[in-house]
Amino acid sequence: MKSIAIIYGSSTENTKRAAEKIAERLSEYSPSLIDIYDGDEEAFHSNDVLILGISTWGVKDLQDDWSDFYHKLEKMDLTGKTVALFGLGDSFIYPDSFVDAMGILYETVSEKGATTVGEVSPDGYQFDYSRALKNGVFVGLPLDEDNDADLTDERIEKWVESLKEHLS
Numbered sequence: 526m527k528s529i530a531i532i533y534g535s536s537t538e539n540t541k542r543a544a545e546k547i548a549e550r551l552s553e554y555s556p557s558l559i560d561i562y563d564g565d566e567e568a569f570h571s572n573d574v575l576i577l578g579i580s581t582w583g584v585k586d587l588q589d590d591w592s593d594f595y596h597k598l599e600k601m602d603l604t605g606k607t608v609a610l611f612g613l614g615d616s617f618i619y620p621d622s623f624v625d626a627m628g629i630l631y632e633t634v635s636e637k638g639a640t641t642v643g644e645v646s647p648d649g650y651q652f653d654y655s656r657a658l659k660n661g662v663f664v665g666l667p668l669d670e671d672n673d674a675d676l677t678d679e680r681i682e683k684w685v686e687s688l689k690e691h692l693s
């Protein structure tokens with residue numbers, strides 16, 4: 526079985542709560558749950574699968590703790606790593622930059638050699654533009670606790686099931 530780390534950055538705990546829910550659904554794999562605020566670089570090297578969660582705080586802006594960590598990520602070689610992404614955002618107030626930070630993180634980990642999994646169809650999401658939408662699909666799981674909180678559990682459940690083929 527592959528080793529899994531769920532690594533998140535969260536300013537008002539929405540991404541943290543989503544990370545905990547994902548960890549719960551993957552409990553049979555005993556994933557590590559890590560707040561990027563702690564700056565644990567080793568977790569990126571010692572795990573096969575990285576599930577990375579980030580919220581968006583403005584166009585081109587990463588969540589603060591991810592922003593502080595980013596210089597370390599930019600120096601990593603992620604060749605051979607499997608990466609799945611989830612991103613928190615607000616599609617009603619920020620329809621032109623919905624979950625953009627997940628798109629930025631995707632661009633970086635791809636450039637560093639990671640294989641990304643866990644794409645999601647945009648069907649059912651209301652937004653105008655997202656940097657996380659590439660070739661017509663989201664590069665990871667978008668979650669919107671500000672407007673679609675009632676859909677979060679269902680979206681997580683479906684997404685986690687779709688990841689399992691990459692975890693054994």
Ligand SMILES: Cc1cc2nc3c(=O)[nH]c(=O)nc-3n(C[C@H](O)[C@H](O)[C@H](O)COP(=O)(O)O)c2cc1C
Pocket residue numbers: 534535536537538539540541580581582583584588613614615616619622623624625670671
């Ligand atoms: C000042 C501010 C700027 C934001 N900018 C964006 C944005 O550009 N795109 C987006 O999708 N969400 C944006 N959001 C919404 C947050 O990403 C959303 O509330 C998220 O759930 C926060 O997650 P966290 O508590 O884990 O940090 C913004 C929220 C605030 C307060």
